[in-house]
Amino acid sequence: MRPTTTSILRFENVSKIFQGQVVLDDLSLEMRQGEFLTLLGPSGCGKTTSLNLVAGLIQPDQGAVFLRGEPANTMQPRKRGLGLVFQSWALFPHLNAFDNIAYGLKIRGATDASIKSRVKAMLELVRLPGIDQKFPSQLSGGMQQRVALARALVTQPDLLLLDEPLSNLDEALRKEMQVELRRIHSELNVSTLLVTHSQEEALVLSDRIAVMRRGKIECIAAPDAVYNRPPNEFVCNFVGDGNILRCDVERVEGGEALLRHGTLQFAAVVPSGTNAGQKLKVAIRPENIILHRAVAANTMDGHIKDAIFKGSHIDYVITAGDDKLHVLALPPIDSPIFVPGEPIRFSFPKNRVIALAEDRADD
Numbered sequence: 001m002r003p004t005t006t007s008i009l010r011f012e013n014v015s016k017i018f019q020g021q022v023v024l025d026d027l028s029l030e031m032r033q034g035e036f037l038t039l040l041g042p043s044g045c046g047k048t049t050s051l052n053l054v055a056g057l058i059q060p061d062q063g064a065v066f067l068r069g070e071p072a073n074t075m076q077p078r079k080r081g082l083g084l085v086f087q088s089w090a091l092f093p094h095l096n097a098f099d100n101i102a103y104g105l106k107i108r109g110a111t112d113a114s115i116k117s118r119v120k121a122m123l124e125l126v127r128l129p130g131i132d133q134k135f136p137s138q139l140s141g142g143m144q145q146r147v148a149l150a151r152a153l154v155t156q157p158d159l160l161l162l163d164e165p166l167s168n169l170d171e172a173l174r175k176e177m178q179v180e181l182r183r184i185h186s187e188l189n190v191s192t193l194l195v196t197h198s199q200e201e202a203l204v205l206s207d208r209i210a211v212m213r214r215g216k217i218e219c220i221a222a223p224d225a226v227y228n229r230p231p232n233e234f235v236c237n238f239v240g241d242g243n244i245l246r247c248d249v250e251r252v253e254g255g256e257a258l259l260r261h262g263t264l265q266f267a268a269v270v271p272s273g274t275n276a277g278q279k280l281k282v283a284i285r286p287e288n289i290i291l292h293r294a295v296a297a298n299t300m301d302g303h304i305k306d307a308i309f310k311g312s313h314i315d316y317v318i319t320a321g322d323d324k325l326h327v328l329a330l331p332p333i334d335s336p337i338f339v340p341g342e343p344i345r346f347s348f349p350k351n352r353v354i355a356l357a358e359d360r361a362d363d
Helices: 047-055 097-107 112-125 141-153 171-188 200-203 223-228 235-239
Strands: 008-016 021-032 036-040 062-065 082-086 160-163 189-194 208-213 217-219 243-253 256-261 262-270 279-284 290-292 302-310 314-320 322-327 343-347 355-356
Touching: 008 047, 008 141, 008 189, 021 047, 021 062, 021 189, 021 217, 036 047, 047 082, 047 160, 047 189, 047 302, 062 208, 082 141, 082 256, 097 112, 097 141, 112 171, 141 171, 171 200, 189 200, 200 223, 208 223, 208 235, 217 223, 217 322, 223 322, 235 243, 243 322, 256 279, 256 290, 262 355, 314 343
Parallel strands: 036 189, 036 208, 082 160, 160 189
Antiparallel strands: 008 021, 008 062, 208 217, 243 256, 243 279, 256 262, 279 355, 290 343, 302 314, 302 343, 314 322
């Protein structure tokens, strides 16, 4: 289910300073009711601090946080209507799964019948029926993660906070839990705020991604827009890989330009306002570069420097003049793969060239 336009969470010009260091810098953000929003960024960018502000574990130095339209700067954590899943899951080791999940309901004074019904429903939701009497030490990492999620959801929170919840799982379990989290969000339509440094989690799970750096939001958009239309080099390389080229604009006509970078010359769709004679920084995603053995129209010359077969795809490094480009290609079905030293031709669609703004001057 798609999110509505009703706001569940809003930051207005929020700043936070720790030991003289600005962690959040005049941050403004709005999250819609029912939305799955991800705060994505490197360590120290302010994403966990933002989550702690929402949870009421800390207060902003400047600005205001709103929950359901109400000021929340001084609102007690227990009155915020939140569910929280920690990176470590934080299950009580001396309580079985039933009592771990039921903990929040018992604090709220729910009846025994209601607790039993809700815990059963949660165990079915996370696909763990029948494990209610097992203790955390008897559960796998993936099962513990699901119990922690059930505990957070059992109180029917207005907003679910996920703090790097999959980082302690192996790769196979992470992929499985990504699917499960997306399914549960779809079934419950619970507003969900995820903090992660994993681009894969952000792309798979999110309705929107807010990419953060140094306490600011670099961009916020749907996953496909963040990936295919990143505003700058930082976002491009944090959400995927990109071959970054600084080009001379040789001519512009009808929204397209002829660009030159060293020995490379190619056509690209460019933003309005681009003029001949200026410099333009662009990115080409590795999967958008096409390799050719034969001469073809609109291709450029290069050589294979490296080829790494990874089963589902091949990572190539090609040289073209003084440049090295990263290429991601599917294994060929009816021809051999390219080998180091082999001359090749390559091309990329002009509408797959990403024009990038210059990064902020303080970086």
